[in-house]
Amino acid sequence: MGACNVGLMIWGIDVGAFCLATALLPGFHAPDGVLQLMLLAVVFATMSTLLRPIFWALTFPLLLVTVLPAILALNVLLIYMTAWIAHAAGVAFVLDGGAWVWLGAIGIGVFRISVVEALSATGRWRSYQRVQSMIRTLERTNARLERERDAWRKLADTWGAMLEGERVSAPVGSVDVMAQKASHTADVVGRPL
Numbered sequence: 001m002g003a004c005n006v007g008l009m010i011w012g013i014d015v016g017a018f019c020l021a022t023a024l025l026p027g028f029h030a031p032d033g034v035l036q037l038m039l040l041a042v043v044f045a046t047m048s049t050l051l052r053p054i055f056w057a058l059t060f061p062l063l064l065v066t067v068l069p070a071i072l073a074l075n076v077l078l079i080y081m082t083a084w085i086a087h088a089a090g091v092a093f094v095l096d097g098g099a100w101v102w103l104g105a106i107g108i109g110v111f112r113i114s115v116v117e118a119l120s121a122t123g124r125w126r127s128y129q130r131v132q133s134m135i136r137t138l139e140r141t142n143a144r145l146e147r148e149r150d151a152w153r154k155l156a157d158t159w160g161a162m163l164e165g166e167r168v169s170a171p172v173g174s175v176d177v178m179a180q181k182a183s184h185t186a187d188v189v190g191r192p193l
Helices: 003-024 034-089 098-168 170-190
Strands: none
């Protein structure tokens, strides 16, 4: 799907979300007219489409300051919990200190994100290859079906020409066929069992 189609789809989702919010939330007092409501929804979706990238760029440092440390703290907590469970199970897993745990959490996080992205990209590549293979198979099948269709058309044209030729000589042909059928029937009936 092209970037323009994705942008229009997101814009349409924004319009729908705004209309849904005005219909369901009592704190949203929208005009009664459908045309005015759609106009407001279009204005909201357009503003959202134009300004969201700017707001995202402005809030990205805030996300780095708040979300990234939270994710790192979660990794540190998971490392300490792993060490505690390993100690309880009698497995020799020892942590030297806080700085090493934080570096380990950063390393584990970066590695995990890298591998997940690589696998995701590999999955997309495999999907792309499968789709390309299916397209080639469909093209070969289509070519085979076209050849078969052409062969059937030639056969139908041949039979049509033959039938048209028989129509011209139908009275003689029908008498000959009737005589052959009578002769064959007499042969079958006259045979002993």
